Amino acid sequence: MRSRSDVDTELGHLQQRLLVLCAELPPDQVREAFAREAEPLTRDPPAELDAYIQERIHTMLVAAGVIEDESPTG
Structure with a gap:
C-alpha cells in the first residue's frame, strides 16, 4: 500500500514528466501520453x-493547459 508521502513523490515526478511531454509532443x-x-x-x-x-x-x-477546468470549483 502506498502512503501519502509515496503518492506525493509520484505526483511530483508526474508533474515533471508533464512539463517534458508538453515541450516534446504536439498538444493533441x-x-x-500523460x-x-x-x-x-x-x-x-x-x-x-x-x-x-x-x-x-x-x-x-x-x-499545463492540456485540459480546461470544468470542475464545479474551477
Missing part, C-alpha cells in the same frame, strides 16, 4: 487517496 498527444505515464498511480490507488490523486492530476493538466 500530451494528454494520452495518461500512460500516470497509469501506475491511477490504476489501483489507495481508496483513501483516490480523490486526492485525481484532483492533483486534474490541477496539473489544467495548469
Whole structure:
C-alpha cells in the first residue's frame, strides 16, 4: 500500500514528466501520453487517496493547459 508521502513523490515526478511531454509532443498527444505515464498511480490507488490523486492530476493538466477546468470549483 502506498502512503501519502509515496503518492506525493509520484505526483511530483508526474508533474515533471508533464512539463517534458508538453515541450516534446504536439498538444493533441500530451494528454494520452500523460495518461500512460500516470497509469501506475491511477490504476489501483489507495481508496483513501483516490480523490486526492485525481484532483492533483486534474490541477496539473489544467495548469499545463492540456485540459480546461470544468470542475464545479474551477
